[in-house]
Amino acid sequence: MTAPKRAPGGFPVVGIIGGGQLARMCQPAAENLSITLSVLAESPDAAAALVIPSAPVGSHLDVDEVLAFARDCDVVTFDHEHVPAPVLHALVEAGVPVHPKPEALVYAQDKLAMRERLTELGIPCPAWAQVHDTVELAAFGDLHGWPVVLKTPRGGYDGKGVRVVDSATEAQDWFDRGEPLLAEAKVPFTRELAVLAARSPSGQAAVWPVVQTVQTDGICTEVLAPAPGLDPDLQAQIAQAALRLAGELDITGVFAVEVFEVPGVAGGPPSYVVNELAMRPHNSGHWTMDGSVTSQFEQHLRAVLDLPLGEVAPRAPWTVMGNVLGGADEELYSTYRHLLARDPGLKVHLYGKAVRPGRKIGHVNVYGDDLDQLRARAQHAADYLEGTVRQ
Amino acid sequence: MTAPKRAPGGFPVVGIIGGGQLARMCQPAAENLSITLSVLAESPDAAAALVIPSAPVGSHLDVDEVLAFARDCDVVTFDHEHVPAPVLHALVEAGVPVHPKPEALVYAQDKLAMRERLTELGIPCPAWAQVHDTVELAAFGDLHGWPVVLKTPRGGYDGKGVRVVDSATEAQDWFDRGEPLLAEAKVPFTRELAVLAARSPSGQAAVWPVVQTVQTDGICTEVLAPAPGLDPDLQAQIAQAALRLAGELDITGVFAVEVFEVPGVAGGPPSYVVNELAMRPHNSGHWTMDGSVTSQFEQHLRAVLDLPLGEVAPRAPWTVMGNVLGGADEELYSTYRHLLARDPGLKVHLYGKAVRPGRKIGHVNVYGDDLDQLRARAQHAADYLEGTVRQ
Numbered sequence: 001m002t003a004p005k006r007a008p009g010g011f012p013v014v015g016i017i018g019g020g021q022l023a024r025m026c027q028p029a030a031e032n033l034s035i036t037l038s039v040l041a042e043s044p045d046a047a048a049a050l051v052i053p054s055a056p057v058g059s060h061l062d063v064d065e066v067l068a069f070a071r072d073c074d075v076v077t078f079d080h081e082h083v084p085a086p087v088l089h090a091l092v093e094a095g096v097p098v099h100p101k102p103e104a105l106v107y108a109q110d111k112l113a114m115r116e117r118l119t120e121l122g123i124p125c126p127a128w129a130q131v132h133d134t135v136e137l138a139a140f141g142d143l144h145g146w147p148v149v150l151k152t153p154r155g156g157y158d159g160k161g162v163r164v165v166d167s168a169t170e171a172q173d174w175f176d177r178g179e180p181l182l183a184e185a186k187v188p189f190t191r192e193l194a195v196l197a198a199r200s201p202s203g204q205a206a207v208w209p210v211v212q213t214v215q216t217d218g219i220c221t222e223v224l225a226p227a228p229g230l231d232p233d234l235q236a237q238i239a240q241a242a243l244r245l246a247g248e249l250d251i252t253g254v255f256a257v258e259v260f261e262v263p264g265v266a267g268g269p270p271s272y273v274v275n276e277l278a279m280r281p282h283n284s285g286h287w288t289m290d291g292s293v294t295s296q297f298e299q300h301l302r303a304v305l306d307l308p309l310g311e312v313a314p315r316a317p318w319t320v321m322g323n324v325l326g327g328a329d330e331e332l333y334s335t336y337r338h339l340l341a342r343d344p345g346l347k348v349h350l351y352g353k354a355v356r357p358g359r360k361i362g363h364v365n366v367y368g369d370d371l372d373q374l375r376a377r378a379q380h381a382a383d384y385l386e387g388t389v390r391q
Numbered sequence: 392m393t394a395p396k397r398a399p400g401g402f403p404v405v406g407i408i409g410g411g412q413l414a415r416m417c418q419p420a421a422e423n424l425s426i427t428l429s430v431l432a433e434s435p436d437a438a439a440a441l442v443i444p445s446a447p448v449g450s451h452l453d454v455d456e457v458l459a460f461a462r463d464c465d466v467v468t469f470d471h472e473h474v475p476a477p478v479l480h481a482l483v484e485a486g487v488p489v490h491p492k493p494e495a496l497v498y499a500q501d502k503l504a505m506r507e508r509l510t511e512l513g514i515p516c517p518a519w520a521q522v523h524d525t526v527e528l529a530a531f532g533d534l535h536g537w538p539v540v541l542k543t544p545r546g547g548y549d550g551k552g553v554r555v556v557d558s559a560t561e562a563q564d565w566f567d568r569g570e571p572l573l574a575e576a577k578v579p580f581t582r583e584l585a586v587l588a589a590r591s592p593s594g595q596a597a598v599w600p601v602v603q604t605v606q607t608d609g610i611c612t613e614v615l616a617p618a619p620g621l622d623p624d625l626q627a628q629i630a631q632a633a634l635r636l637a638g639e640l641d642i643t644g645v646f647a648v649e650v651f652e653v654p655g656v657a658g659g660p661p662s663y664v665v666n667e668l669a670m671r672p673h674n675s676g677h678w679t680m681d682g683s684v685t686s687q688f689e690q691h692l693r694a695v696l697d698l699p700l701g702e703v704a705p706r707a708p709w710t711v712m713g714n715v716l717g718g719a720d721e722e723l724y725s726t727y728r729h730l731l732a733r734d735p736g737l738k739v740h741l742y743g744k745a746v747r748p749g750r751k752i753g754h755v756n757v758y759g760d761d762l763d764q765l766r767a768r769a770q771h772a773a774d775y776l777e778g779t780v781r782q
Contacts, residue, residue, distance in 0.1 A: 340693070
């Protein structure tokens with residue numbers, strides 16, 4: 001493995017395990033800060049490998065490959081949460097600074113561990129239980145009401161590993177795998193929100209404003225920053241929960257907490273329950289690339305290097321992010337050219353990925369004063385690139 | 392030469408001759424737009440070669456190396472203006488789209504050609520003449536007054552190739568080189584301004600607001616965007632001159648026109664004369680990286696690819712850029728860490744270059760409402776990184 005080229009002047013190398021779009025989007029921030037990135041990529045044409053000079057191909061499951069990769073890095077962080085605990089611990093034992101640490105990362109890798117810990121901390125969650133079979137699931141559903149949200153504790157993302165069941169027998173196939181599942185009461189929520197924050201090994205922390213996320217078929221398709229009309233007390237509660245979690249779980253780096261906003265009872269104030277926890281830059285934070293003084297990718301690099309964190313103030317009254325999904329047409333460049341002509345203020349972020357129907361291939365950001373107009377622009381851009389509108 | 396890895400979907404490769412900081416700063420914009428860059432670099436550790444995967448080492452003076460490099464590129468552009476005309480013409484003859492074109496670039500390469508063309512177009516210039524010896528220079532000085540600004544027509548930058556002489560005999564050493572020189576009357580200017588603009592091969596053009604530049608020893612050290620208190624008529628005149636020049640000279644890509652603001656006669660309105668012309672992204676436009684909807688680097692890529700140009704509106708009332716020069720201390724990272732702690736809103740852009748006293752190694756941008764505070768922050772950051780202030 002060739003050592004990454006380091007900028008002179010004592011600047012560090014950050015190793016990222018995984019060469020997806022999150023690693024890719026760290027590169028512009030790294031370039032400005034003179035930090036060198038090195039990614040352990042899945043393939044030579046991984047999203048990040050197209051833009052980062054040091055991108056050796058290797059597997060995040062192979063402890064020797066990961067250790068060899070880490071040898072040239074001052075700190076190691078992640079593009080995804082799928083690095084197994086033994087590999088993480090081997091890195092730590094080899095003296096490599098790893099952020100987030102394995103002890104924190106487990107709460108993003110294992111949803112049962114997350115629910116248990118959050119409940120201990122008194123952070124609001126939906127009613128939940130670990131269930132081993134249809135009998136336990138039936139008991140849970142009968143107690144908390146049907147349908148029930150059933151989750152595989154590990155490996156889920158973008159709606160995968162989550163299903164909503166109306167009866168216990170429906171879930172027989174998942175129990176047949178022999179692993180316990182997480183059952184959660186279906187929360188009657190108003191909307192989905194997310195809070196993004198960062199914490200450094202020294203304990204400095206910063207929280208961006210709470211945003212509203214719009215999910216379509218389990219994939220985040222739109223983010224409104226900040227969440228329109230959010231009750232200021234609820235904003236403060238959610239931000240405080242994120243900071244408290246960061247400290248209690250000793251999270252380092254950028255992380256996101258996805259929550260449901262729950263309507264107030266009998267005209268009372270709204271509340272929230274935590275849905276998911278992600279310990280890395282997150283789709284709900286892509287708006288920060290153009291909408292905040294410090295982007296989540298710059299902040300993640302600062303945090304894992306224990307550099308002082310950057311300012312998280314929004315740069316415009318509203319920023320709207322629209323995810324771009326692949327459509328039927330593999331050729332994207334001519335579509336994009338037309339789109340740039342239509343909207344000269346659109347900020348396009350593409351991931352260098354081959355177009356496949358439904359695959360996340362990029363996102364757009366727009367910012368300004370008029371939320372409805374911004375939503376229309378972002379939606380149009382996403383639809384146009386996907387090919388579902390033609391003009 | 393290994394071909395650069397191209398993003399799927401029909402996205403192009405832009406070749407940049409020269410691996411300096413201007414090529415380097417195109418890379419974040421390219422990554423977002425999914426455009427692949429390839430740089431013909433001076434060395435494996437050139438500023439751009441540290442961050443761009445495709446960075447073959449070669450000379451911009453060698454026509455075969457340049458042609459081989461260009462073979463994998465959809466368009467070729469430049470980090471600097473030093474590529475000789477025969478190399479440029481060989482590219483054009485080989486069918487490579489080159490932007491800016493050699494016929495335009497000559498006006499940035501040759502100051503005598505520039506003065507001649509601008510004068511033909513009726514664009515205000517200082518009084519000037521081509522001078523071949525001390526006799527011609529003495530005649531010019533006696534006519535227009537001493538001191539005289541003397542310039543080598545080619546190869547100057549950052550104050551190099553320019554001197555101010557009080558008598559003709561002082562310049563004997565430059566005449567001894569056997570090349571004619573450009574003599575210019577010293578203009579009694581109020582301040583230096585610059586206008587940055589872009590034009591695409593299709594003829595679309597866009598102009599950023601006129602900025603004020605502050606030069607120290609011939610190096611741009613500070614840029615105030617927009618130029619404070621600028622007469623709106625003068626802003627319009629300068630912007631119109633830039634657009635007219637772009638069309639008349641058939642400029643493609645980003646370019647900058649540096650001008651002197653000249654006080655009005657007898658209480659009349661101020662006017663301007665053109666000082667220099669640069670046909671590439673320019674130091675006076677670094678503020679756009681954080682201060683404008685579209686940065687000059689993104690705009691340059693759009694322009695040379697004949698993509699629609701992006702919006703050039705400022706994002707804040709004021710943006711101030713401060714150039715960072717190298718100081719005595721080669722170790723920069725610990726200084727930078729302290730600086731990030733002091734000013735969490737500071738946007739740092741470092742070029743990955745070894746520190747040498749007086750060398751441009753980066754710049755900082757700050758933006759907001761209070762110009763005096765912004766100037767103080769940018770100045771402090773530059774001084775602190777240079778090591779001339781310690782706290």
